[in-house]
Amino acid sequence: MSATSESIGRMIRDARSSRGWSQQRLADELGTVQSAVHRIENGQQNLSLSMIGRLAEALEMPLIQTVTEGTVNFEIEGGRKLSGEIDVRTSKNAAMAILCASLLNHGRTVLRGIARIEEVDRISEVLTSIGVSLTWIGDNDLEIKRPAHLTPQTIDSRAARRTRSILMLLGPLMHEFDQFRLPFSGGCDLGARTVHPHMSALSRMGLTVDATEGHYHATVGDRSVEHRSITLIERGDTVTENAIMAAARTPGVTTLRNASGNYMVQDLCFYLQLLGVQIDGVGTTTLTITGVDRIEADVEYHISEDPIEAMSLLTAGIVTRSEITVRRCPIEFLEVEFAVLDEMGQEMRLSEEYRSRNGKTRLVDVTVVPSELRAPLDKIHPMPFPGLNIDNLPFFAVICATATGQSVIYDWVYDNRAIHLKKLSEFGANIQLMDAHRLLIIGPTRWRGRRIESPPALRPAVCLLLAALAARGTTTLMDVYVINRGYEDLPQRLNKLGANINTFWGEPAQA
Numbered sequence: 031m032s033a034t035s036e037s038i039g040r041m042i043r044d045a046r047s048s049r050g051w052s053q054q055r056l057a058d059e060l061g062t063v064q065s066a067v068h069r070i071e072n073g074q075q076n077l078s079l080s081m082i083g084r085l086a087e088a089l090e091m092p093l094i095q096t097v098t099e100g101t102v103n104f105e106i107e108g109g110r111k112l113s114g115e116i117d118v119r120t121s122k123n124a125a126m127a128i129l130c131a132s133l134l135n136h137g138r139t140v141l142r143g144i145a146r147i148e149e150v151d152r153i154s155e156v157l158t159s160i161g162v163s164l165t166w167i168g169d170n171d172l173e174i175k176r177p178a179h180l181t182p183q184t185i186d187s188r189a190a191r192r193t194r195s196i197l198m199l200l201g202p203l204m205h206e207f208d209q210f211r212l213p214f215s216g217g218c219d220l221g222a223r224t225v226h227p228h229m230s231a232l233s234r235m236g237l238t239v240d241a242t243e244g245h246y247h248a249t250v251g252d253r254s255v256e257h258r259s260i261t262l263i264e265r266g267d268t269v270t271e272n273a274i275m276a277a278a279r280t281p282g283v284t285t286l287r288n289a290s291g292n293y294m295v296q297d298l299c300f301y302l303q304l305l306g307v308q309i310d311g312v313g314t315t316t317l318t319i320t321g322v323d324r325i326e327a328d329v330e331y332h333i334s335e336d337p338i339e340a341m342s343l344l345t346a347g348i349v350t351r352s353e354i355t356v357r358r359c360p361i362e363f364l365e366v367e368f369a370v371l372d373e374m375g376q377e378m379r380l381s382e383e384y385r386s387r388n389g390k391t392r393l394v395d396v397t398v399v400p401s402e403l404r405a406p407l408d409k410i411h412p413m414p415f416p417g418l419n420i421d422n423l424p425f426f427a428v429i430c431a432t433a434t435g436q437s438v439i440y441d442w443v444y445d446n447r448a449i450h451l452k453k454l455s456e457f458g459a460n461i462q463l464m465d466a467h468r469l470l471i472i473g474p475t476r477w478r479g480r481r482i483e484s485p486p487a488l489r490p491a492v493c494l495l496l497a498a499l500a501a502r503g504t505t506t507l508m509d510v511y512v513i514n515r516g517y518e519d520l521p522q523r524l525n526k527l528g529a530n531i532n533t534f535w536g537e538p539a540q541a
């Protein structure tokens with residue numbers, strides 16, 4: 031059996047009408063807004079796992095769960111030119127950090143422009159399970175109110191284990207409990223992902239963590255040191271964020287060295303500054319944070335645009351040799367990527383800069399123009415900010431396969447990500463795995479569509495989707511939860527540029 035988002039949309043509309051409910055009434059039952067119901071009924075919005083559950087309950091319609099059993103998949107009719115303009119949405123990674131940081135605030139936080147993605151649903155499930163009240167007050171606006179006492183003992187372990195970000199509850203929770211435990215973290219399967227740098231940094235602020243039997247067991251000791259200087263053992267993003275959250279409510283001044291200045295860290299700092307925490311050095315590798323004893327502020331914060339989504343959308347234009355404009359690209363976090371593209375012969379036009387709604391992040395609109403791409407002379411490798419972003423490296427595998435000549439992609443960071451990218455060869459790319467970290471790519475590629483399983487890693491899975499857009503014929507990309515984890519309504523938005531991507535559950539109709 032197979033169900034598409036359109037056929038499910040019709041089922042929902044019929045079930046709602048037969049109850050005599052308006053779209054607004056159903057929206058109220060679902061805890062969402064009327065425009066979302068309108069889009070769901072027209073098959074124009076991704077149905078997240080939690081939304082499917084809420085629809086089944088609100089409409090007393092177990093059938094919807096039956097037809098959406100199994101995996102959610104994409105069918106892509108490739109080889110189409112794209113055209114037009116598309117806006118970059120806000121980032122998964124900043125949303126994750128700020129949602130965790132909202133626990134530091136005993137007042138009301140409204141996060142504006144937050145992406146409706148599976149990852150946000152997972153951390154929302156976690157926060158709700160420990161007592162936090164989360165209410166969608168607009169399509170993409172979330173109101174967060176925490177209770178006086180959080181209950182980590184009632185945590186939704188299933189949701190927690192599906193996200194890397196659970197780690198970022200260590201920093202906020204250490205201010206409230208002498209002892210607590212959290213389930214082990216999940217996220218993309220990129221090989222072993224260390225948590226030791228988190229433990230090392232937090233131990234300097236009095237937290238000891240013992241990782242046994244599927245849980246991090248945290249014990250809080252002496253936090254009374256007046257001034258502390260902590261050098262992170264690696265410049266990771268979530269470790270920097272955890273240390274900032276720990277420092278934000280630890281009395282005294284904390285200096286963090288070897289801190290990440292990456293986009294999600296900057297967003298977190300802007301939010302904490304709004305809460306009244308003094309943080310100096312935002313965007314640099316040295317942060318000075320003056321802790322405050324209690325935070326109780328009613329604030330609204332606009333999350334900023336996602337440089338990784340920007341790069342994904344630009345890659346869609348580049349590999350399909352189309353002219354498209356990707357609006358609202360956070361330029362500070364794309365400069366090295368653009369320099370490499372320029373070296374490869376990619377023509378791009380950039381608008382004047384303007385500010386994101388947070389008043390801080392610099393944005394530009396970027397138009398990519400069909401260009402004759404050549405392989406770069408040297409290997410392409412990522413670096414912590416301000417280098418080429420670690421999460422943008424995978425897109426260069428698809429771009430290099432489109433270019434003429436021999437390229438080397440060197441992912442020193444993750445053990446498995448290059449291995450997942452090897453899957454591009456199933457679309458006709460000439461890609462050899464030189465070792466677990468290096469890909470040799472010989473282009474150009476005549477991409478051809480096929481049926482393929484998504485790898486368990488977000489960016490490599492999106493790379494397959496992008497190759498499918500460029501490929502002749504039809505691609506069936508099975509099990510795209512991993513894509514929906516980080517991108518909001520990606521098929522619907524790419525379809526507005528002229529792509530042809532259908533979402534379906536179960537087996538493809540023609541299989």
Ligand SMILES: CC(=O)N[C@H]1[C@@H](OP(=O)(O)OP(=O)(O)OC[C@H]2O[C@@H](n3ccc(=O)[nH]c3=O)[C@H](O)[C@@H]2O)O[C@H](CO)[C@@H](O)[C@@H]1O
Binds near residue numbers: 195223263267421444
């Ligand atoms: C929720 C979230 O925000 N996730 C992002 C975050 O994960 P996160 O910060 O959790 O990244 P991980 O700790 O998993 O990975 C970073 C890896 O980079 C390596 N490393 C990094 C810096 C350094 O100075 N030395 C070093 O060795 C380490 O192997 C480390 O394991 O940052 C990663 C790297 O940008 C991104 O892929 C993830 O999307």
Ligand SMILES: C=C(OP(=O)(O)O)C(=O)O
Binds near residue numbers: 216219421
């Ligand atoms: C690796 C990623 O995410 P996470 O840290 O959530 O697994 C990613 O966003 O590409």
